[in-house]
Amino acid sequence: MFCLTVWLWTRTLNIHGLIGGMWRNTWSDDLKRSFEDEHTCCGYLNPKDSPVLSSASCKKKGGYGCYLPVLYYTQIRLRGVYAGFVVFMLVVLAAAVTATLQLRLRASDSS
Numbered sequence: 001m002f003c004l005t006v007w008l009w010t011r012t013l014n015i016h017g018l019i020g021g022m023w024r025n026t027w028s029d030d031l032k033r034s035f036e037d038e039h040t041c042c043g044y045l046n047p048k049d050s051p052v053l054s055s056a057s058c059k060k061k062g063g064y065g066c067y068l069p070v071l072y073y074t075q076i077r078l079r080g081v082y083a084g085f086v087v088f089m090l091v092v093l094a095a096a097v098t099a100t101l102q103l104r105l106r107a108s109d110s111s
Contacts, residue, residue: 005085012078019070024050032066041066 011018023032023044033055036042042058043051046065051058 002089005082005089008081008085015074015078016071019074020044020067023066023070029054035070036066039066039069041069044070 029052032050033052036052036055036057040057040063042055042060042063043049043065045067047058047063049065053059057063
């Protein structure tokens with residue numbers, strides 16, 4: 001579990017580059033369109049950076065890119081994942097301490 005946490009953390013160190021590449025190369029037009037319409041933005045960094053021209057937000061002139069809404073959304077999700085890992089590790093630690101104490105009590109009772 002610790003290794004998984006470290007792996008996830010190292011993957012998110014370059015979150016800006018990772019998300020930009022995903023927006024431009026991986027995300028489907030349907031996903032980008034729904035994100036653009038929900039957050040009233042167009043493209044990634046600006047309206048000329050991989051926009052979905054059929055989205056309602058991109059049909060308007062001007063506007064701003066979806067960089068900040070995407071980054072905010074990602075950070076909220078990552079905080080939840082990190083919090084889940086921390087809580088899980090605390091539960092595992094508490095179980096290990098409890099088991100150790102139980103074994104010591106049994107050992108001292110049988111002596």
